[in-house]
Amino acid sequence: MSRILITSALPYVNGIKHLGNLAGSMLPADVYARFQRARRGAENVLYICATDEHGTPAELAALEEGLPIADYAAKYHRIQKSIYDGFQLSFDYFGRSSSPQNHALTQEFARTLWAGGHLDVRTTRQVYSNADKRFLPDRYVIGTCPHCGYDRARGDQCENCTRVLDPVDLIEPRSALSGSPDIEIKDTSHLFLKQSAFAGEIRTWIEGKKSEWGTVVTSIALKWLDEGLRDRGITRDLEWGVPVPDDIADGKLKGKVFYVWFDAPIEYIGATREWADAKGDPTAWERWWRAPDNADVRYVEFMGKDNVPFHTVGFPVTILGSNKSSNRPWKLVDEIKGFNWLNYYGGKFSTSQKRGIFMDQALEILPADYWRYYLIANAPESADSSFTWEHFAATVNKDLADVLGNFVNRVLKFATARFGSTVPAEGKDGPTEQDLAIRLERLIGLYTVQLEEMQFRKAAQELRAIWVAANEYVAVAAPWTTIKTDPAASAASIRTAINLIGLIAVLSAPIIPQTASALAEAVGLDPNKLIWPTGKAADELRKIKAGQAFTVPPVLFGKLLPDQVEAYEARFGGDS
């Protein structure tokens, strides 16, 4: 059995993430990981994620909270982790890009790249703020736009006229942090990754993946290549980060750290090493990441479209460059699943404007499965998708409460009333059960293919179709009618219907794991041992035997009422 390595883009440590981050990388990756574990065994799947902790925004956020950056990063790592636990994200390990493991790996990659001639030192001119005592990234310099006169233009781009700027273009430039005009342009040296040398190799690679990867990914990657790959600075003048080792460039870069986009993808490997160390098997990470021991590993990355350039160009250059001088090459990604944006009422989720829903708030309102189902059924796969409370409520009420929840409830309540609390033994399967099995076999096949191909919207549609098929079965079998004339037939229908609940638990588990566990427990299955169906559907419908005790779980999904929807809109800034 081949193994699958899964990573989702590292959430930035800067505060609490909103639902867009969940929908566009972590949640689909988790669904895929859960599906693959059920299919090929948990030991053949490794799902890795981590907080991305370096960079200017984190340092500034720490200043704002009055915390040392290390404490700030630790705090938000902890907070994010607990929220992801709440959403049932089943990381095998959730690491930190500031870990010692990542420091070591990042420095090792840099040394190898330096030795291989893939890095060089260049002097750049950078804005320095004397008041803030730090270099400022372009966007943290503000001033008057030379083109349109907008007086709060940022150094990278004017938000008013959308023109791309250089900080030196600005009239009356000042620091965006302190507002101080006491800034100057200073020379500073940085390491550059010679990406341009890899343009041909990257293009060949991307072209080869064109039919396999989605348009979001390949079109963004090819756009960068078409515009010409530029070499990229991979160090910064900051305190917090992975230090550039002294043995690179004769110590000329002493005191500088690597650019967050250099060390963040390496943390995929770093976090795997954290995982290996944590479980006391310190070389286990290499069996996933390095040839030849990882020959059976397929590596899949999940990310939003903003991350695509770094995963199709930057990180691959790091890997390919290092591999040129290694007899144990690093794993290059096999498949990239990219997502568009989840919008909020057609606009962006916005922290500053208090629009949209943050993950901690979402969990306060409703359990994880409500969000997980909605976000997978409406995943921004082919285009941006838009969250509205009306749509959310309609989806939850119809699909989860009416179609799934009510099915379980109607079957188990009727069964308890007529047959007690164990699965009845009477009666035999007939043509109705055969029809059901034929239908399920087809639906399970379609659903499995969609999950395997990571078509999440379609997968959710197929899962829903399975729930509908369950309702159709009981409507045709009508045990409430047959109970009057042919109690054995009624018993057989109920036995099949209870097995349907068990099967639904297995099939639903990747998307709605908490509900799946509740269903499994209700019909006497071990929720930790749900195996993906591979055999005949008819056999799947006979797994739960006569005499098995079952319980009626509390109502699985409540409905969102119109006045609640209105209240949420008011609270979260929805405008309908």
Add this chain to the structure above:
RNA sequence: GGCAGCGUAGCUCAGUGGUAGAGCAGGGGAAUCAUAAUCCCUUGGUCGGCGGUUCAAAUCCGUCCGCUGCUACCA
């Protein structure tokens, strides 16, 4: 400005050359086990506009309009 993606039924979206599809909403019916839930049937679209290629275009090409995003020192 340049580039990319999108524009299909009231809503959310499939469909990439061969007689327009799904779910929801709307309408009709059945059933009464169940969270008044379910099941069946059904109304509804000149596939953004215009032009072209083709025996045949939602699908390919051109052009225009609209929405969204990206444009490399935010990540």
